Amino acid sequence: METLTESIIAAGWAERILTEGQLARLLDGTAQRRYNLVNRALHRGELVRLRRGRYRLAASVSGKLAHPFVVAQALRSGSYVSFESALSFHGWIPEAVPMTLCVVPGRRREEFEVPQFQTFRFLPLALNPGFFLEAVERVQLDEQVALVARPLRALLDRLCLLKRDWPGLMELAWEMRIDPDLMASLRRDDLEALRPLYRHGRMRAAIEAMERELAS
Template identity: 40%
Template sequence: MGELISQITSAGYADRVLNDQQIGRILGGSDDRRYGQVKRALQSRALIRIKRSLYVLAEQYREHPLHPFALAQALVTGSYVSMETALAFHGWIPEAVYTTVSVTPGRKSQVIDHPNLGRFEFNPLALHKSGFLAGVQRHVISDQAMLVASPLRALMDLVAFRKQEWEGIAWLDTGMRISKAHLLHTRLKDFSALKGVYKHKVVNEFLSRLEQEVRALKKAMRTSGKEHSHE
């Protein structure tokens, strides 16, 4: 283990995504000294460059595997994981998702395709600033913090990104393979939290129609339960 890796580990930063400034504070000394140590660590593959001025330790020097959600937020500050990635994370869609998709507070979409760490997409949406993090939850996995959209927020972000018009609840079942059982677990206050988040009328109309359908489903379930209780 080289001196740089040893000092990062001793400082308790082995599982962090590190930038040049952080490495400089850990090492101390001159910029030339830091540059030399970073260069040697990169050559030995003990340190992995994610992009310019952003690094992680190689897997064998970490306590926990690098989680792609935590990495996504390090790549684009202020972003949160959403859309298909968050829906798969919550078990709402059965398909595996191999790209980490996030919503960014910036104005430009970008794709970062790292040969060792995976593919990351960042997309802006037409959102009111006050509601940017509505329905977004903080998770900690293997001591790594990350922001992930709730299932309903992830779904509505996908609707906003695709500009998907309401086609009935069948679209969720056949088009997205989201079961009614998942929708029944959505709380009505989750819908309220997302009202006023999106700027486009088509998205707000989708949210309103979906809420109506969920209310109807819940009412039908309650009625069915009462009928069975009298049998």
């Protein structure tokens, strides 16, 4: 009898994150049989449970560890990577970030510790409806797609999360060890598109202050 691991590899899904529905389509038989096969693969260490209903073959079987940003999308659909995680990904801050930080719709804050991976933290922000994915791009990683904030959006999301007043471009660059040339590359047009994004007046004031600095 073919094992679950063999079935996943034969289907060409060795590097995919799989749902219960995909496993049901892949495997014949009853739900109990599927449950037994999944548990057997988990017990042997061939399969990793990312969260309830989300699985991936272990790196020792697939030959490759999934990118954390792809895992984040599987943990909370509709979220996107932001804050220091996105800034590090784009090369705007020199430090590696020991967890994956994401913005999630709604109000519920969550955190996951996933075996073989790191900590994943999902944080809600006070955003106006219709602008959630403004300045967020689809990035191809490990043959799958993750949503990642562009640097400007990640910077502003961080200010919003910390509920901080605008510190000034150079102060922010010094604080986060961002190359001043990268700060200088920010464009007023991009800021204008983000003006209606945040609900709080503090963020609107921050964007206006940033625009004035970029214009001077």
